[in-house]
Amino acid sequence: EDQVTQSPEALRLQEGESSSLNCSYTVSGLRGLFWYRQDPGKGPEFLFTLYSAGEEKEKERLKATLTKKESFLHITAPKPEDSATYLCAVPAFGANSKLTFGKGITLSVRP
Amino acid sequence: DAGITQSPRHKVTETGTPVTLRCHQTENHRYMYWYRQDPGHGLRLIHYSYGVKDTDKGEVSDGYSVSRSKTEDFLLTLESATSSQTSVYFCAISVLSGINSPLHFGNGTRLTVT
Numbered sequence: 001e002d003q004v005t006q007s008p009e010a011l012r013l014q015e016g017e018s019s020s021l022n023c024s025y026t027v028s029g030l031r032g033l034f035w036y037r038q039d040p041g042k043g044p045e046f047l048f049t050l051y052s053a054g055e056e057k058e059k060e061r062l063k064a065t066l067t068k069k070e071s072f073l074h075i076t077a078p079k080p081e082d083s084a085t086y087l088c089a090v091p092a093f094g095a096n097s098k099l100t101f102g103k104g105i106t107l108s109v110r111p
Numbered sequence: 112d113a114g115i116t117q118s119p120r121h122k123v124t125e126t127g128t129p130v131t132l133r134c135h136q137t138e139n140h141r142y143m144y145w146y147r148q149d150p151g152h153g154l155r156l157i158h159y160s161y162g163v164k165d166t167d168k169g170e171v172s173d174g175y176s177v178s179r180s181k182t183e184d185f186l187l188t189l190e191s192a193t194s195s196q197t198s199v200y201f202c203a204i205s206v207l208s209g210i211n212s213p214l215h216f217g218n219g220t221r222l223t224v225t
Contacts, residue, residue: 034213034214041218041219042218042219043115043201043203043216043217043218043219044154044201044216045216046213046214046215049213087153087154089154098144098156098159098169099154099156099214101153101154101155102153103151103152103153104153
């Protein structure tokens with residue numbers, strides 16, 4: 001059974017204070033990993049797909065990286081508008097795109 | 112915007128009553144999903160559909176049924192609502208035709224069972 005664990009559960013940063021969010025996974029075979037952002041009262045918003053170890057993706061202040069056991073979402077010089085819950089997920093085996101999600105990391109960035 | 116509309120956005124119902132939530136998409140994607148999100152559990156898959164009249168169970172399907180009579184609509188029904196089904200329900204679609212594609216989500220329905 002696929003398992004996804006995110007840490008820490010919550011993270012409070014000062015504006016401009018860079019940090020990283022962790023997503024570790026246990027799967028029978030790596031089929032990719034997805035990162036999402038979720039704002040209060042909204043559905044998860046897709047950010048990145050990573051398919052192989054060593055792959056990196058960037059978007060504005062966010063950079064996602066992937067190893068064989070975990071993924072990191074690096075946030076460089078965060079701003080208050082980066083405050084959200086960040087979710088990672090892995091797809092199940094088979095052609096049905098079912099995702100197993102971690103419980104999420106709630107990021108708060110203080111001005 | 113993946114063109115997903117969920118209705119209603121909020122609903123309060125009593126224990127034992129039937130409830131149907133609707134998910135509508137505008138782009139004729141084949142795969143559609145229902146998830147629930149609860150504190151401490153994250154997002155969990157209830158049911159999914161891989162075409163009209165083709166559905167399958169997820170990890171938390173007990174107490175729920177689904178129907179898909181048209182490509183654009185995927186309905187989730189709670190036959191007899193219980194307090195444990197108080198949750199936020201999200202519909203999602205897979206926008207790519209290949210396997211292992213990311214999902215795109217609607218903005219959810221907040222259901223309270225009293």
